[in-house]
Amino acid sequence: MRDLVEVHPFMTSMNEESIELVSGCARNAVFAPGSLLCAEGGDADTFYLLRRGQVSISVHIPGRGSVVIETVGAGDVVGWSWLVPPYRWTFDARAMDDVGCIAIDGACLRVKALTDPSLGFALLSKVSVTLLERLQATRMRLLDLYGDHRVQ
Amino acid sequence: MSSDRTLSMRPSSVAPRGNLNDLTPIVHRVVERIGETNDITTLVLEPLDAPSMTFRCGQFNMLSAFGVGEIAISMSSAPGEGTLRHSIRDVGAVSHALCQSRVGDLVGVRGPFGSDWLVESASVEADLDPRDTIVVAGGIGLAPLRGAVEELVRANERGGGRVFVLVGAREPSQIVFRADLDSWRARGAKVSLTVDLATPEWDGRVGLVTTLLADAGFDATNSRAMLCGPEVMMRFTARALVDLGMDPEGILVSLERNMQCGVGWCGHCQLGPFLLCRDGPVVPYAGLVSQLLTQRER
Numbered sequence: 001m002r003d004l005v006e007v008h009p010f011m012t013s014m015n016e017e018s019i020e021l022v023s024g025c026a027r028n029a030v031f032a033p034g035s036l037l038c039a040e041g042g043d044a045d046t047f048y049l050l051r052r053g054q055v056s057i058s059v060h061i062p063g064r065g066s067v068v069i070e071t072v073g074a075g076d077v078v079g080w081s082w083l084v085p086p087y088r089w090t091f092d093a094r095a096m097d098d099v100g101c102i103a104i105d106g107a108c109l110r111v112k113a114l115t116d117p118s119l120g121f122a123l124l125s126k127v128s129v130t131l132l133e134r135l136q137a138t139r140m141r142l143l144d145l146y147g148d149h150r151v152q
Numbered sequence: 153m154s155s156d157r158t159l160s161m162r163p164s165s166v167a168p169r170g171n172l173n174d175l176t177p178i179v180h181r182v183v184e185r186i187g188e189t190n191d192i193t194t195l196v197l198e199p200l201d202a203p204s205m206t207f208r209c210g211q212f213n214m215l216s217a218f219g220v221g222e223i224a225i226s227m228s229s230a231p232g233e234g235t236l237r238h239s240i241r242d243v244g245a246v247s248h249a250l251c252q253s254r255v256g257d258l259v260g261v262r263g264p265f266g267s268d269w270l271v272e273s274a275s276v277e278a279d280l281d282p283r284d285t286i287v288v289a290g291g292i293g294l295a296p297l298r299g300a301v302e303e304l305v306r307a308n309e310r311g312g313g314r315v316f317v318l319v320g321a322r323e324p325s326q327i328v329f330r331a332d333l334d335s336w337r338a339r340g341a342k343v344s345l346t347v348d349l350a351t352p353e354w355d356g357r358v359g360l361v362t363t364l365l366a367d368a369g370f371d372a373t374n375s376r377a378m379l380c381g382p383e384v385m386m387r388f389t390a391r392a393l394v395d396l397g398m399d400p401e402g403i404l405v406s407l408e409r410n411m412q413c414g415v416g417w418c419g420h421c422q423l424g425p426f427l428l429c430r431d432g433p434v435v436p437y438a439g440l441v442s443q444l445l446t447q448r449e450r
Contacts, residue, residue, distance in 0.1 A: 054357065056358070064352075065352060067350065068350040068354070068358045069350075069358065070358050070359050071346075071356075071357045071358045071359055071363075072359075072363075073357075073363075073366075073367055074366075074367055075366055075367070096355065137359060137360045137362075137363070140360055140384065140385075140388065141348045141359075141360065143384065144322070144348070145290060145291070145322075145381070145382035145384060145385055146290060146291035146320070146321060146322035146326060146348065146381075146382065147322060
């Protein structure tokens with residue numbers, strides 16, 4: 001398991017000890033197309049480091065059904081709700097094709113992070129990078145760059 | 153490359169000047185009209201009484217809707233295609249008039265103007281560029297790249313470098329040239345699409361076009377890129393490509409300002425020391441251009 005964890009982009013620049021600790025909470029997981037990695041409202045006790053395949057992030061909107069707001073793929077992370085109370089998923093994540101990933105037990109990792117501040121800081125730093133990238137992407141999409149901006 | 157032209161950008165003070173013939177529109181007839189999306193129309197034009205135009209991929213023409221005005225529109229056909237095509241988005245008075253043209257209507261054409269994507273047909277296989285080419289387009293930005301992609305796919309079929317076409321659009325219905333995208337894919341290009349707003353029937357990628365870069369599969373250290381779309385998109389994409397290891401000198405962007413004369417006389421399309429109608433629209437991202445794109449223009 002450690003070999004898989006070590007080479008995932010999320011773990012880049014993490015030290016050996018942190019990789020060991022994260023690996024201790026990790027397991028291999030696969031999802032068939034259409035199956036849910038997590039469902040909105042459920043307990044956020046896991047997060048996923050994607051190794052292959054695509055995952056859609058969606059929210060259910062009354063009258064419109066499930067609306068996909070983003071897709072993520074190999075090298076990306078699904079879920080950070082495991083880090084923040086009340087540890088509840090705020091979206092659905094569904095496999096779009098055959099998905100291979102590393103499932104990490106969030107509760108296990110929280111305990112380790114509390115007792116090992118260097119691991120906690122490393123994890124928060126990594127999650128912050130992911131959050132920042134998603135925030136930047138969201139800002140860009142809010143600009144509606146391809147929208148109908150009449151000029152003449 | 154087959155050409156000895158380089159990616160360097162000429163300062164406007166030393167670039168050659170146009171002549172009066174460049175200011176005279178040549179009347180063309182609309183011979184075909186293709187509705188690409190709800191607001192993008194492709195016009196296929198033929199000269200009324202003149203030889204067909206020769207041009208290079210990425211250049212533009214000034215199109216006149218008689219009695220309404222004139223705007224700059226890039227060619228969306230490849231030079232070897234045998235037709236002159238322009239794909240126009242209906243965003244203002246002139247573009248609206250052009251989009252409303254019917255088969256048989258007349259439009260004015262001045263050009264071709266400006267720089268190009270440096271994609272040229274190699275007469276012998278040994279001259280084919282072996283590098284990967286990454287083409288990134290946002291929305292209607294695929295139109296000025298369409299001819300270049302066609303040339304690149306042809307070159308790839310003859311042993312040239314691989315072609316990666318990454319396209320972002322607002323929503324699935326705004327993806328242009330779907331038949332071409334399918335054709336390029338079938339002929340060996342890697343084509344990836346993403347949209348900002350997914351519809352229920354869309355089962356593809358959702359997100360920024362930059363998210364397509366990571367798993368596209370190109371070799372960033374031995375490749376070149378051609379970007380066209382909203383400037384912010386091109387900026388972020390260029391930065392992402394540089395972060396992946398691409399040489400900024402190998403990244404070309406297509407810039408647009410208020411092109412009017414087309415020959416560098418009027419100065420309306422100035423960007424810093426450059427006149428984009430003549431020094432552009434296709435320019436290397438490296439150096440001064442990357443700085444100018446982040447500065448507020450006065």
